[in-house]
Amino acid sequence: MTEESRQVAGRYELVELIGSGAMGMVWRGEDKILGRVVAVKELLMPVNQGEDKVEEARNRAMREARIAARLQHPNAISVFNVVEHEDRPWLIMEYLPSRSLAVKLREDGPLTVDEAIPFAVQLAGVLAAAHRAGIVHRDVKPGNVLLGDDGTTVKVTDFGISRAVGDVTLTATGEISGTPAFLAPEVARGEEATFASDVFALGATLYMAVEGDPPFGTADNAIALLYRVSSGSINPPKQAGKLEPLLLKLLELKPEDRPSMAEVVEELRKLDGGVTPVATVPEPPTLPDAKPPAVPTTVAVPAAGAGAAPPAGSDRRRRAMIFAGAGALLVVIAVIVTVILTRNHGEDTPAANPPPVAASSAPSSAPATSSASPSTPPSSSSAPTSSSAANSPEAMAAALRTYFSYIPSNLESGWAMLSEGFRSSRGQTFDRYKSWWTQFSSVTANDVQITGANTLTARITYHRANGGTTSETHHYTMSQHNGVWQIDVES
Secondary structure: OOOOOOOOOOOEEEEEEEEEEEOOOEEEEOOOOOEEEEEEEEEEOOOOHHHHHHHHHHHHHHHHHHHHHHHOOOOEEEEEEEEEEEOOOEEEEEEOOEEEEHHHHHHHHEEEEHHHHHHHHHHHHHHHHHHHOOOOOOOOHHHHEEEEEEOEEEEEEOOHHHHHHHOEOOOOOEEEEOOOOOOOHHHHHOOOHHHHHHHHHHHHHHHHHHOOOOOOOOOHHHHHHHHHHOOOOOOOOOHHHHHHHHHHOOOOHHHHHHHHHHHHHHHHHHOOOOOOOOOOOOOOOOOOOOOOOOOOOOOOOOOOOOOOOOOOHHHHHHHHHHHHHHHHHHHHHHHHHHHHHHHHHOOOOOOOOOOOOOOOOOOOOOOOOOOOOOOOOHHHHHHHHOOHHHHHHHHHHHHHHHHHOOOOOHHHHHHHOEEEHHHHHHHOOOOHHHHOOOOOOEEEEEEEEEEOEEEEEEEEEEOOOEEEEEEEEEEEEEEEEEOOOEEEEEO
């Protein structure tokens, strides 16, 4: 290798090759500007698939790397930079003197249950943090878990990169790139990876850690192993001990039957007796004026990154025009009501109540601009009031449908439909929110079911910009703010 070729993007010097795999090669390098040691990962692009496929993989890798860089956690390998060099992406990452869990298991054999649980607490903790940030790892396996040379540090690497470069997929020649041994069954069947898929992969990794083999065993024929994985028929654990009940939950065939990653953390901490701390990540700071104005609408949103950033001048002018128009409409309504009341005044028989002026609870293509209405005479008990209509379960369900109609064309309105509690509990910012939703062409809420006074479930279908489609069932808790339904909790 020449001196010139040892420089990546004119800044990072490659010092020593420290690893390689299906996704690329990893070098110990030096950042010549900052004078620090870094890990430099060269991502391999598809071969024999045409320039369009290569370009698609390159763009996807750059996008996934940027998403991974959002996660700052003590148990995650930080991504410092992503650059293009020699027509392919290179990741510039934190360097950790370590060996992977895969190497440790190969060299030292399986862990005891008591050894595995503290390690599992840290691993589940960082994955839970990633899920709160809207990041799916997609390739949790022993090879992506690094154990520091200090004997205590546990870090996860390669968030989202496996999907970016097409790892663990069939190539154009019918070969399999990567190993399917730690895939969730639904992913092995070709479905999109989700948070629940990460839960399964975590279970498969812990299974390997204590049993010494993956839950589906091994096979020289990767296609046969992929078929076995897709069926979900795991080999019963023999050495898991007190970890076995939780392992079996993580390895459930159906995604909806698995616990969330946050619930996994709690279960592991109970087994650990609360000894191993779970690192917490502070809420990202926001600028003082970084809140978009509240737009009275009704919506829930799946957990996916969000953030406050006020719209630019054109959006403010547009909203001002909307509010002005709404004010004019209310004046017209008030005049009509006055005329009706004046016409009916003095008649012998009681006048019929004027129709309520509250907006219908049916979903609309634009957010409501005002919840105010002019005074009206007391209505009979059989006539619904504007307040009761707005507070009704039907209005709450309509709010959910309305929200998803805004994705991804009207993200400012969607963001305004999240409660402050929802935002703060997930540390969400508008930039994260926008980054997440722009990968979809549309999202719809179907089979909306009211389950309580302020709770409901819905089947959410995500249509990706690249053509893929995924459906998931989500549970929502709603609340009202200034007479408007907003989402408080989503699970």
